[in-house]
Amino acid sequence: xxxxxxxxxxxxxxxxxxxxxxxxxxxxxxxxxxxxxxxxxxxxxxxxxxxxxxxxxxxxxxxxxxxxxxxxxxxxxxxxxxxxxxxxxxxxxxxxxxxxxxxxxxxxxxxxxxxxxxxxxxxxxxxxxxxxxxxxxxxxxxxxxxxxxxxxxxxxxxxxxxxxxxxxxxxxxxxxxxxxxxxxxxxxxxxxxxxxxxxxxxxxxxxxxxxxxxxxxxxxxxxxxxxxxxxxxxxxxxxxxxxxxxxxxxxxxxxxxxxxxxxxxxxxxxxxxxxxxxxxxxxxxxxxxxxxxxxxxxxxxxxxxxxxxxxxxxxxxxxxxxxxxxxxxxxxxxxxxxxxxxxxxxxxxxxxxxxxxxxxxxxxxxxxxxxxxxxxxxxxxxxxxxxxxxxxxxxxxxxxxxxxxxxxxxxxxxxxxxxxxxxxxxxxxxxxxxxxxxxxxxxxxxxxxxxxxxxxxxxxxxxxxxxxxxxxxxxxxxxxxxxxxxxxxxxxxx
Amino acid sequence: xxxxxxxxxxxxxxxxxxxxxxxxxxxxxxxxxxxxxxxxxxxxxxxxxxxxxxxxxxxxxxxxxxxxxxxxxxxxxxxxxxxxxxxxxxxxxxxxxxxxxxxxxxxxxxxxxxxxxxxxxxxxxxxxxxxxxxxxxxxxxxxxxxxxxxxxxxxxxxxxxxxxxxxxxxxxxxxxxxxxxxxxxxxxxxxxxxxxxxxxxxxxxxxxxxxxxxxxxxxxxxxxxxxxxxxxxxxxxxxxxxxxxxxxxxxxxxxxxxxxxxxxxxxxxxxxxxxxxxxxxxxxxxxxxxxxxxxxxxxxxxxxxxxxxxxxxxxxxxxxxxxxxxxxxxxxxxxxxxxxxxxxxxxxxxxxxxxxxxxxxxxxxxxxxxxxxxxxxxxxxxxxxxxxxxxxxxxxxxxxxxxxxxxxxxxxxxxxxxxxxxxxxxxxxxxxxxxxxxxxxxxxxxxxxxxxxxxxxxxxxxxxxxxxxxxxxxxxxxxxxxxxxxxxxxxxxx
Numbered sequence: 005x006x007x008x009x010x011x012x013x014x015x016x017x018x019x020x021x022x023x024x025x026x027x028x029x030x031x032x033x034x035x036x037x038x039x040x041x042x043x044x045x046x047x048x049x050x051x052x053x054x055x056x057x058x059x060x061x062x063x064x065x066x067x068x069x070x071x072x073x074x075x076x077x078x079x080x081x082x083x084x085x086x087x088x089x090x091x092x093x094x095x096x097x098x099x100x101x102x103x104x105x106x107x108x109x110x111x112x113x114x115x116x117x118x119x120x121x122x123x124x125x126x127x128x129x130x131x132x133x134x135x136x137x138x139x140x141x142x143x144x145x146x147x148x149x150x151x152x153x154x155x156x157x158x159x160x161x162x163x164x165x166x167x168x169x170x171x172x173x174x175x176x177x178x179x180x181x182x183x184x185x186x187x188x189x190x191x192x193x194x195x196x197x198x199x200x201x202x203x204x205x206x207x208x209x210x211x212x213x214x215x216x217x218x219x220x221x222x223x224x225x226x227x228x229x230x231x232x233x234x235x236x237x238x239x240x241x242x243x244x245x246x247x248x249x250x251x252x253x254x255x256x257x258x259x260x261x262x263x264x265x266x267x268x269x270x271x272x273x274x275x276x277x278x279x280x281x282x283x284x285x286x287x288x289x290x291x292x293x294x295x296x297x298x299x300x301x302x303x304x305x306x307x308x309x310x311x312x313x314x315x316x317x318x319x320x321x322x323x324x325x326x327x328x329x330x331x332x333x334x335x336x337x338x339x340x341x342x343x344x345x346x347x348x349x350x351x352x353x354x355x356x357x358x359x360x361x362x363x364x365x366x367x368x369x370x371x372x373x374x375x376x377x378x379x380x381x382x383x384x385x386x387x388x389x390x391x392x393x394x395x396x397x398x399x400x401x402x403x404x405x406x407x408x409x410x411x412x413x414x415x416x417x418x419x420x421x422x423x424x425x426x427x428x429x430x431x432x433x434x435x436x437x438x439x440x441x442x443x444x445x446x447x448x449x450x451x452x453x454x455x456x457x458x459x460x461x462x463x464x465x466x467x468x469x470x471x472x473x474x475x476x477x478x479x480x481x482x483x484x485x486x487x488x489x490x491x492x493x494x495x496x497x498x
Numbered sequence: 499x500x501x502x503x504x505x506x507x508x509x510x511x512x513x514x515x516x517x518x519x520x521x522x523x524x525x526x527x528x529x530x531x532x533x534x535x536x537x538x539x540x541x542x543x544x545x546x547x548x549x550x551x552x553x554x555x556x557x558x559x560x561x562x563x564x565x566x567x568x569x570x571x572x573x574x575x576x577x578x579x580x581x582x583x584x585x586x587x588x589x590x591x592x593x594x595x596x597x598x599x600x601x602x603x604x605x606x607x608x609x610x611x612x613x614x615x616x617x618x619x620x621x622x623x624x625x626x627x628x629x630x631x632x633x634x635x636x637x638x639x640x641x642x643x644x645x646x647x648x649x650x651x652x653x654x655x656x657x658x659x660x661x662x663x664x665x666x667x668x669x670x671x672x673x674x675x676x677x678x679x680x681x682x683x684x685x686x687x688x689x690x691x692x693x694x695x696x697x698x699x700x701x702x703x704x705x706x707x708x709x710x711x712x713x714x715x716x717x718x719x720x721x722x723x724x725x726x727x728x729x730x731x732x733x734x735x736x737x738x739x740x741x742x743x744x745x746x747x748x749x750x751x752x753x754x755x756x757x758x759x760x761x762x763x764x765x766x767x768x769x770x771x772x773x774x775x776x777x778x779x780x781x782x783x784x785x786x787x788x789x790x791x792x793x794x795x796x797x798x799x800x801x802x803x804x805x806x807x808x809x810x811x812x813x814x815x816x817x818x819x820x821x822x823x824x825x826x827x828x829x830x831x832x833x834x835x836x837x838x839x840x841x842x843x844x845x846x847x848x849x850x851x852x853x854x855x856x857x858x859x860x861x862x863x864x865x866x867x868x869x870x871x872x873x874x875x876x877x878x879x880x881x882x883x884x885x886x887x888x889x890x891x892x893x894x895x896x897x898x899x900x901x902x903x904x905x906x907x908x909x910x911x912x913x914x915x916x917x918x919x920x921x922x923x924x925x926x927x928x929x930x931x932x933x934x935x936x937x938x939x940x941x942x943x944x945x946x947x948x949x950x951x952x953x954x955x956x957x958x959x960x961x962x963x964x965x966x967x968x969x970x971x972x973x974x975x976x977x978x979x980x981x982x983x984x985x986x987x988x989x990x991x992x
């Protein structure tokens with residue numbers, strides 16, 4: 005990383021930043037499936053209004069008094085005004101239209117609750133850029149990219165809507181979010197219970213912070229998904245790293261590897277092989293996150309239960325030759341990247357495309373969102389890798405000129421000591437690696453956990469589907485029950 | 499104010515700033531009795547250790563990574579370690595040793611609770627200056643003076659003490675504060691319930707913000723105190739403003755007025771007369787705040803029930819001549835400023851001396867702490883004066899280069915919608931004008947109000963005294979009961 009330092013500004017290609025993280029293996033794990041989130045052709049058409057709100061750039065200091073345009077989407081077709089509830093999506097690290105299109109649950113319950121829907125974009129993502137195209141140009145401009153500022157944006161926006169939108173003044177607002185957006189939902193209810201009467205935090209790893217859960221649990225869940233999806237599937241992936249090292253140690257081996265995986269850019273050196281392994285690792289993680297029970301259309305379409313399909317190419321008895329093993333891996337990977345057979349080659353920087361979101365998330369990981377991850381190659385199927393905070397911090401310093409504060413999130417958001425809060429649903433999927441950092445047991449009568457054993461990453465927030473397992477149907481029904489309860493509570497006290 | 503503008507920096511004398519606020523009658527009402535807080539000679543001697551903690555200058559951004567020395571005082575003579583509770587004073591707008599010396603309640607209950615005491619200084623006050631003597635030199639350096647930063651300081655300090663202080667790891671921490679410090683205590687429990695198990699917010703006007711209580715209530719309480727402390731006392735003060743206007747309209751009158759009040763600096767013009775009236779008004783307010791049932795030693799000693807003593811000079815039948823009336827006023831004022839007869843003259847800028855605290859508080863009033871005050875001269879004894887936010891904002895802009903955000907405190911701290919929080923005692927004195935903006939009714943089983951009808955400003959936090967009314971004795975006993983309950987709760991869940 006040395007030498008990238010300050011020059012990274014303005015010329016930093018996302019792929020370069022990403023690769024640099026890969027090289028030192030200090031990549032922050034991303035929540036969003038990159039490029040993902042496009043609506044499926046089978047999803048019902050939705051209609052919303054796009055608006056922009058003048059939001060303070062800095063809520064926590066008064067010197068910077070400028071504003072920026074925060075984008076938000078609204079849909080009031082089913083809203084029973086005055087006073088009908090508002091479901092408010094606390095946008096996460098990406099274009100808010102993705103989340104709007106991929107949170108079918110909200111669209112489906114709007115009618116039965118007589119609710120208005122609001123999807124608010126997170127600052128520094130999508131179109132909500134505090135300094136326009138320069139928002140990422142230096143650490144001074146990036147300084148307002150924090151979860152606290154984002155929560156304040158949501159709070160100020162809601163208070164304004166309640167004042168200005170006819171019929172909204174007494175509407176109870178419920179926060180909804182998935183993944184990092186789910187963390188924001190939960191934190192939003194904790195910090196602004198005056199603004200939202202409750203929160204649904206779907207697949208929200210609010211405990212994936214230092215000292216709260218073992219750093220290896222995340223990759224253990226990924227491994228379990230593969231272990232139960234096909235004979236020897238996890239074992240063969242575990243063996244594949246050494247096979248890659250062996251094969252890539254010679255020039256002909258490198259060439260074979262590049263051809264076997266149909267890589268668009270052939271591998272040339274050890275650094276690129278390390279990046280290639282990082283790309284594979286991320287592919288397995290992504291598959292675990294989207295291991296849905298029905299075909300889903302992300303960047304490219306995936307079959308139902310994609311890990312089972314992937315594992316068909318990896319279900320052989322070891323030992324096999326390195327070449328046989330890696331042929332299986334390449335077949336498996338192509339399920340993810342080339343299910344329809346339309347890709348002429350595989351681009352290992354592909355996972356990093358899509359939006360500024362990646363750079364924004366890296367900055368957040370380098371400041372507040374310190375989420376330790378590690379692997380040991382025994383309880384998981386990955387190469388052993390310790391969590392090295394100092395190295396991570398150094399990398400952040402050279403990349404953004406900031407250092408992460410490891411304990412801040414715990415102090416600010418309560419860590420494991422959150423039982424005094426109320427009205428939060430933590431839903432988690434048993435297949436989702438992020439469940440490792442989630443709240444998977446009830447903490448009180450009104451801080452409840454809903455487990456979806458057959459669910460991947462926030463399956464409950466997606467459109468319902470004939471192939472949905474009963475567990476997610478039950479989860480959604482229970483979530484709506486809690487919504488109704490919170491709405492009744494709010495009606496009593498207003 | 500025009501022309502003061504940016505030149506105010508560095509050369510701003512507190513008295514000038516103060517006077518400038520007076521001139522436009524946009525002074526923010528101060529909580530702290532200026533120069534007050536010295537321990538009384540009758541108070542028991544206390545012993546504490548002074549320490550300094552390296553605190554982040556900015557908790558809410560990562561660009562500014564510098565630290566400053568936050569002062570805090572500790573006393574562990576009675577601490578039952580390990581695990582004994584910690585009473586944590588959330589320091590307000592002044593030198594923390596003042597609050598340490600004037601919160602006898604904490605010293606008195608330490609033994610019976612086996613508690614350690616911690617008094618944490620608020621950033622930008624006392625010795626806890628983020629940029630040393632330059633902390634007030636420009637709006638860039640003042641940018642980190644907010645209540646959110648102060649609360650984060652407290653949270654980070656406590657988390658550090660728990661980690662590093664042998665025996666403190668499992669100690670339940672209770673926040674205690676009076677006045678603005680009480681607001682901080684309440685907000686601290688609301689925002690960081692993971693850090694403190696409960697809070698005693700004494701005389702904390704958390705509702706003295708726009709739209710929450712009528713802006714005239716504060717001065718009504720002051721007026722009531724005078725009305726019930728002597729015949730015609732409030733009426734004569736109400737009449738005095740016109741008398742001052744009449745008398746000061748001629749040069750001989752101005753001279754007479756200056757001599758009658760033994761002013762150190764004779765009044766020369768209309769602007770100075772306006773400032774003089776502001777000084778009088780503040781004197782009446784301060785008397786209401788310190789209307790204690792026993793002699794108390796502030797900057798100068800005061801008799802017990804000082805308003806009764808003051809009113810002896812003002813208890814005559816109107817109409818009297820302007821000169822007779824103002825003679826009564828001057829005698830009354832001298833009770834406050836010259837009870838022992840040692841002052842050779844009265845300094846109308848005296849209330850503004852003492853510490854940087856005044857400037858810091860003005861900045862806070864000009865940003866977050868927007869506390870509307872108004873008077874009508876009918877329901878109160880002051881000159882009619884509307885609350886004019888725009889004029890106030892303009893003044894702030896010219897003085898500090900910042901504009902207040904009128905709605906921010908309500909959004910951030912919940913306004914009147916705080917019932918979902920828990921474990922906060924709001925104690926208020928019936929004589930205290932700040933009770934007008936306080937929580938004076940129970941909001942839930944664990945958000946309780948304790949009223950002390952005969953109490954002035956946070957009397958309950960002071961040392962007990964033989965002359966204490968039964969209501970404050972009962973209040974303190976109840977407060978300790980709640981402390982014990984919170985400690986038991988914490989023991990159950992840890």
